[in-house]
Amino acid sequence: MRLEEKVCIVTGGAKGIGAEMAQLFAKEGAKVIAADMSDLDYSVENIEGYKLNVADTNQCEELFKYASEKYGRIDVLVNNAGITRDGLTHKITDDMWNMVIDVNLKGVFNLTKHVGPYMMKQGNGSIINISSVVGEYGNIGQANYAATKAGVIGLAKTWAKEFARKGAAVRANAIAPGYIMTDILKTVPQPLLDDFAKLTMLGRLGQPEEIAKAALFLASDDSSYVTGHVLSVNGGMRL
Template sequence: MDISQFPSFRLDKKIALVTGGSKGIGLAMACALGLHGANVVIASRNVGDLKKVTEEMSRKGLSFSWIQADVTDKESVQLMIEQIIQQYGRLDILVNNAGMNIRKPLVEIEEEEWDQVLNTNLKGIFLVGQAVAKQMIKQGNGKIINISSIFGGVGMPFQTSYAASKGGINQLTKVWASELSPYNINVNAIAPAYIKTPMTGAWLQDEERYQEIVKNTMLNRIGEPEDVAGPVVFLASDAANYITGHILYVDGGWTAK
């Protein structure tokens, strides 16, 4: 066995885009990619968050840049990709992460709330994925990593719109993997359970709810943003070149019970 031919987890000189990359899971994944050598572009609607995070990461030696973009707007998405190509000449890795949640019982969800979640979580994933795929087809390679959730396959109260969007992401991932494989483009998804982030912070303040979630995992704890760092580096690296169309659950054993 020639171990010199084993693939590397390094991402040196790779250009990576992380949408929703200024906080929470997105920021953790962006940092992980940067620590493994990638030049990372983070995108968000909030310029203040983007500037603050980019400056902080630069002081820590990570190569970060930022672009303000609205993933629900096709023109904004197209401009984002054009700016990246103009600056770097290529785009090797997409972490399609931007998302949101509105937790309400089925009978209380307003139509505009449904639209808001689906537009961000599903339409946004589609628009960014489509624009990036066109560029990666030109290049003849690339890695697309969609961020899903265990609720794309597991039912839980108050997650109607969120679960619908994440189930859609799972199917998009499989379809895109099939369509883009002839162009040497790998498409996979990461599906976390509850992770401690600004988006889940208030929800996890309820002690009874917190303990119920912990009991659903085999590891008996809530996830941390850093728990998603290894999986995203793996799927972005050459070590995952023979993996496509896969939904990688990062859930402390929740879905295995």
């Protein structure tokens, strides 16, 4: 019960990695708000669904007010919500660029803008930004996505400094997953998945629960002396 009585917000919590994190956090004793534009298709004790578009600044402020007033504290924030609109740089339209920036980067800022200072006043907390191996190394056809995932690393490092002022034990870290077998990858042809697996030192793709376990470490007191760090969970992948 490493998160016993802790209050956690997980964005993008309806499916995939977000759902795995929400369910593992609840199993470890947390009260979880799984925020997403989609409805939760699972039912787990101590998890409540919350409709949220992270790109909407007003909705993010309302979620913050709801969580802080209902529970009286917020211990963990996982900024996981994200989208892709892939294309070679010269083919990325304004809409493709703006949508990815709004959700993946602005959306991370929108919620943490309220939660971070609240944790600072509270005296403690853990902020986890979900980045990507693409944010660390770049990738052809993903200039918009790579820019946002590199950006959330910069935000985590900044917040590690900013929210720990005046002695507050607020930590901010990022997780950079490699290729993880979520529903999106399940639509990719098997030969291409095999090629992805060959890029890793472990010779396989990752599972959502492996990212959830990394998030559990950073959310819990087990990582009490870890902040401003990027935890790469990619099987040794290099793009």
